Every structure is written in C-alpha cells, then in structure tokens.
Amino acid sequence: MDFIDELRNFSSRIDKLKNNICTEEATKTSIVLPFFQLLGYDVFNPLEFVPEYIADTGTKKGEKVDYAILQNGNPIMIIEVKPVNTDLAIKHINQLFRYFTVTKARFGILTNGIVYRFYSDLEEANKMDLTPFLEINLLDIKNDSIASLKKFCKESFNTKEILNNASDLKYTLLLKAVIAEQFNSPSEQFIRTLIRNIYNGTKTQAIIDKFRELTIVAMNEYINDLLNSRLQNAIMPTTSESNATKESENVSFLCEEIKTLEYIKDMLPTENILFKKTTRYVYMHLLGSQHKWICRIAVQQDKNLLTLHKFDTTNYETEYYFDELSQLEQIKSYIIDTYNKCIEM
Numbered sequence: 001m002d003f004i005d006e007l008r009n010f011s012s013r014i015d016k017l018k019n020n021i022c023t024e025e026a027t028k029t030s031i032v033l034p035f036f037q038l039l040g041y042d043v044f045n046p047l048e049f050v051p052e053y054i055a056d057t058g059t060k061k062g063e064k065v066d067y068a069i070l071q072n073g074n075p076i077m078i079i080e081v082k083p084v085n086t087d088l089a090i091k092h093i094n095q096l097f098r099y100f101t102v103t104k105a106r107f108g109i110l111t112n113g114i115v116y117r118f119y120s121d122l123e124e125a126n127k128m129d130l131t132p133f134l135e136i137n138l139l140d141i142k143n144d145s146i147a148s149l150k151k152f153c154k155e156s157f158n159t160k161e162i163l164n165n166a167s168d169l170k171y172t173l174l175l176k177a178v179i180a181e182q183f184n185s186p187s188e189q190f191i192r193t194l195i196r197n198i199y200n201g202t203k204t205q206a207i208i209d210k211f212r213e214l215t216i217v218a219m220n221e222y223i224n225d226l227l228n229s230r231l232q233n234a235i236m237p238t239t240s241e242s243n244a245t246k247e248s249e250n251v252s253f254l255c256e257e258i259k260t261l262e263y264i265k266d267m268l269p270t271e272n273i274l275f276k277k278t279t280r281y282v283y284m285h286l287l288g289s290q291h292k293w294i295c296r297i298a299v300q301q302d303k304n305l306l307t308l309h310k311f312d313t314t315n316y317e318t319e320y321y322f323d324e325l326s327q328l329e330q331i332k333s334y335i336i337d338t339y340n341k342c343i344e345m
Contacts, residue, residue: 003150004266005329006038011138012326014114018084018139021113027084028066031113035138036079040154041069053078055099065099075105076159077152084113090130093119100128106159107152114138118152122167133170186215227255256299257282260306263325264295267332268339281307292342295335306331308338 014031021030033043043049053068053075067079080096082088093110096119100108108119108128117132134148148169151162182190191211192203201207261275261284272287273294283296298305306320306328320331328335 003153004146005332007138007141007146007149008326009329010035010038011141014138018114021084024081024083027113028081031084032067032079032081032111035113035116036067036069039152047073050075053103055102063099065095065103068103068105071157075103076157077107077109078103078105079109079111082110082112086112088112088115088117093128093130097128097130101126106163120163120166122163122170129170131170131174133166133173135173183216183219186212188212191215256304257297260297260299260304260325260328261295263328264306264335267328267335268294270339286342292345294339294342308334309342310338 017030021027036049037043041049048070050068050070051066052064053066055063055065055068055078065078066081068075069077069079078096078099080092080099082092086092088110093108096108096110100119100121106120110117110119110132114137116136116138118134118136119128119132121127121129122133123129134145136145136149148165150156151158151165181187188208191208194215195203195207195211199207199211258275261282264284265273273284274287275282275284281296281298283293285291285293293309295309296307298307304322306322308318308320308331310318318334320328322328
C-alpha cells in the first residue's frame with residue numbers, strides 16, 4: 001500500500017474515532033502517535049521520538065514540548081498537541097513559539113490530531129513565523145498538499161529541500177486565503193481595481209455595492225465555465241455523441257463520475273489513461289485504444305455503480321455498488337488485475 005492509500009485509510013479511521021476522543025492524552029495516543037508512525041517514525045524509540053521534550057526558556061525551568069523528533073541526537077521537529085475538539089488559533093502557538101527559539105529544531109508543528117500546521121523561521125532566523133507554511137487537514141486532504149507532507153516522512157526527510165520550498169508554500173497558502181476572502185466578500189479596493197477600465201461613470205458607494213454583487217456572480221460563473229471546459233476536455237466525447245452529450249449532460253453527476261475515475265486512476269501505476277463520456281456512463285480506457293476499457297462509472301441518485309471489464313472466455317462484466325469512494329479500496333486488487341489484463345490484450 002502506497003503513502004496516499006495509507007493516508008486515506010487513516011483519514012477514514014479518524015473520522016470514525018473523533019467523536020469519542022475527549023482529552024489531549026486521548027488525542028495523542030489515538031491519532032497523533034499513529035500519524036507519525038504513518039510517516040515512518042518509531043514513536044516508541046526515545047532516541048528518535050521523545051515525549052515531554054525539555055525546552056527550558058530563560059529562567060523558566062522544566063518547560064516541555066509534547067514531542068520532539070530527533071536526528072543524530074538533535075531535534076529536527078517539535079510538536080505541540082491540543083485536544084481534537086480544539087479550533088487551533090494564534091493563541092495556541094505561544095508555547096511552540098517559545099520552545100522553537102531554544103531548540104535546534106527547524107520545524108514546529110501545532111496539531112489537534114486532525115489539522116497539522118507546519119512552521120519554520122523563514123522570516124527571521126531562530127524566530128518561528130506566526131504563519132504556517134503548510135497546513136494539512138486529515139479529514140479534507142488536498143491532492144496538492146500530499147507531496148509536501150510526504151517530504152516529512154522519515155525515509156525522505158531533508159531539511160534543506162523542505163526549506164527551499166517552504167517559502168513558496170507559505171505565500172501560496174496566504175494567497176489562497178486572500179482569494180477565498182475576495183470570492184466570498186470582495187473588498188472595495190478589489191472592486192475598484194476590476195471596474196477601473198470597464199466603468200467610466202462616477203464610482204459612488206451605490207455603484208461599488210452593485211458591482212460587488214456582479215463580481216461575485218461573474219467569478220462563480222467563470223469557475224463553473226472553467227470546470228465544464230476541463231471536464232469536456234477530460235472526457236473527450238465521440239463525434240456521434242458530442243452534440244447530444246452537451247445538451248443532456250448533468251454537471252453534478254458528471255463531476256462525481258470524474259471524481260470516482262480519478263480516485264481509481266490513482267490506484268493504477270500509469271498515467272496513460274483517458275476518460276470518455278457516453279449518454280449513460282463515463283468509462284476509463286487505455287491511451288490509444290477505446291476498446292481496451294478498464295471500468296465504467298454510472299452515478300445515479302439512488303446508487304453508484306462501478307463495472308469492471310472481465311477478461312475471460314465469457315467476457316462478462318462484474319458490477320459493484322458503492323456509497324463512498326473509500327469502499328472501492330476493498331476491490332483495489334480486482335481493479336489492478338483488470339488493468340493488467342487490459343494491458344496484456
């Protein structure tokens with residue numbers, strides 16, 4: 001099982017456990033320690049993973065950070081844990097901020113077991129930034145953050161490599177937050193910038209308010225148009241079906257079908273796969289041969305159906321009904337086997 005599969009399985013486990021975890025200690029033992037085990041660390045080896053790591057600050061003695069990960073006897077990461085039901089805020093990094101200054105660690109992690117925020121000293125040496133350069137939510141894992149998280153695995157950990165990318169990650173995270181804020185509630189300055197070259201009249205407050213509403217509509221329509229365009233390119237409808245498909249396509253179901261096939265595609269050791277839409281389903285086939293199809297997906301209101309191509313003398317197909325994508329992990333071996341047989345055709 002590769003890293004992304006392990007991460008998804010762990011996410012499902014947390015989702016089931018989180019409502020039964022009430023304390024910080026339970027958060028540590030039930031979620032945090034298993035998470036760092038998943039990253040490859042021996043959490044029971046005090047030469048590598050130290051609980052209650054002493055980080056005395058100035059005249060204050062006996063100060064301890066929840067965990068420290070050591071490399072060659074020196075801390076490379078320090079970890080501060082809060083209970084799983086805690087909404088992490090700026091006030092929670094005070095201890096981590098102090099401990100970071102007095103240790104040799106280059107990375108500080110604040111977590112409630114579900115959200116992990118990664119900090120470093122990108123702005124001023126030996127002084128931890130107040131803004132994380134990476135944030136992982138294990139219940140909402142973003143594909144673009146998995147590669148960054150994987151760099152913190154024991155087998156691939158490289159301080160210099162992580163720090164080289166950390167600054168870009170940090171400012172990308174901040175930019176996404178600003179963009180999200182503008183999408184939800186565009187500022188007056190943003191509106192004035194947008195309409196500067198398209199509206200020549202006096203920009204009164206009433207005009208600004210009017211264009212604020214229009215901007216929200218325009219941004220949402222642009223995103224929808226962009227999504228639909230990419231979906232059309234991804235599924236590449238046949239000429240005979242193209243016009244009928246564009247007219248009858250249900251975008252919400254199509255998104256789910258593509259999402260499911262992308263999930264299955266991640267299980268396979270290749271990128272040479274294409275999706276195609278018909279009037280009844282979306283199917284996955286090998287690049288260069290529509291006849292070498294692996295599976296097809298039909299998402300309906302009352303059921304989701306995965307059909308696997310069965311390569312034998314009967315040439316029958318095998319059907320699987322599922323409610324959640326994680327259930328497809330149960331038949332991952334069958335999916336891979338079908339892909340391999342498709343290759344051998």
